[in-house]
Amino acid sequence: MILEAGDRWGGRCFTDTRTFPIAYERGARLIYAPDANPIAKVAAELGFDISTAPPGQRLRVGHRNAREGEMEEFFSNLVRCSRAISDAAAGKVDVSCAQALPKDLGGDWRPTMEFVLGGFRCGKSLSEISAVDFARSGERDVAALSRQGLGPLLSKLAFKSPTQFFSPVTRIEWGGRVVEAEARGSVLTARTAIVTASTGVLGSGKIKFQPALPARHAEAIGKLGLGSYERVAIEFAGNPLGLQSDDFVFQKAADANTAALLANVSGSRVCMVEIAGKLAANLAADGEGAMTAFAVDWLIGLFGSDLKRAVKRTQATRWAKEPWVLGAFSAAAPGAAGARKALSEPVGGHLWFAGEAVHETLWGTLAGAWEAGERAADAAIKKLTGRP
Helix, strand or coil: CEECCCCCCCCCCCEECCCCCCCEECCCCCEECCCCCHHHHHHHHCCCCEEECCCCCEEEECCEECCHHHHHHHHHHHHHHHHHHHHHHCCCCCCEHHHHCCCCCCCCCHHHHHHHHHHHHHCCCHHHCEHHHHHHCCCCCCEEEECCCHHHHHHHHHCCCCEECCCCEEEEECCCCCEEEEECCEEEEECCEEECCCHHHHHHCCCEEECCCCHHHHHHHHHCCECCEEEEEEEECCCCCCCCCCCEEEECCCCCCCCEEECCHHHCCEEEEEEEHHHHHHHHHHCHHHHHHHHHHHHHHHHCHHHHHHEEEEEECCHHHCCCCCCCCECCCCCCCCHHHHHHCCECCCEEECCHHHCCCCCCCHHHHHHHHHHHHHHHHHHHHCCC
8 A cells, every 4th residue: 555645646756747838847857877777667668758868068157158168167177076076985084075175176166066066966065965975876977858757657657556645644653563654544554664755754753653763764864854956947938048959058157046957848948947955945935936036037147138028937846845745855964974774774674764865876866766665665575475
């Protein structure tokens, strides 16, 4: 039995097919490393169209595209910073990613590097992220897309599973020989259970564990807090940005008030402004209007004021305010590199946690959630059958 707090399957995979004339991903969008990704294999077997995401990136410097030399600086600084974080991860102390950045990194590139590697990649500022956790993360340079969307894919996979929607679990009792889960005033009893709630929900106390979770698990949840990553989708009349289908654009930023842009998604006139980190959290708290206003003003700063007249429809996510999510994806705090492994350990011999936060290398990805779920399911089956 699946106890689902909301009204749909998929959690942070949510494909909106109503707002715009395309399948618009409000949450997870990419299938990383598709050649080895179990999701890509399953999607192909089910007849979903999987295509490689365009690899190119653009960089805006003020109102113009970056020159060749500036693009070289951008990529070389990304490599330098990533290498410095990896080198720091080999040390005896798990420092923050911010502490690991090269000391001679030019001040005019630092805000850009901090956004691309911090907020954009991890949902948090580099000062809040473990260098070891960052360095362990799997390669994410090559990715694929599902034309029909990830939401429909997960719904098709879950369709035959017995599910109770609108059933947020408020209590889990695990101290005896069985597990009891209370939802909507009813109690279900099982020999094993897998909890896939986000660390945001787990840390909020929305689910009361009886007895309290072991300190090792409770500490891991606290150290794997969710970052913030929000998306403002804007449908334009025409192509006022002058960009190609699926062009991806970063800004050479002067401060933390920056974002990224995916233009003309799948050949449409829908563009997505990706906002992350503390800026995303603050804007989400202020409401959808504040998020949209920032996104439009940011685009005007890069492409000129004429585009404002071309705005047709907009939509902004607010994952930080979704009551059964409360954020984007997990990033381990400095010194907490072992938290994911700790959270993967069984509780009382018959309760497991699963989800992206439990995977040591694919955290923050659908594949990580999938593989963590499979591992937990295998462990539960072994417990039920008594097989080694």
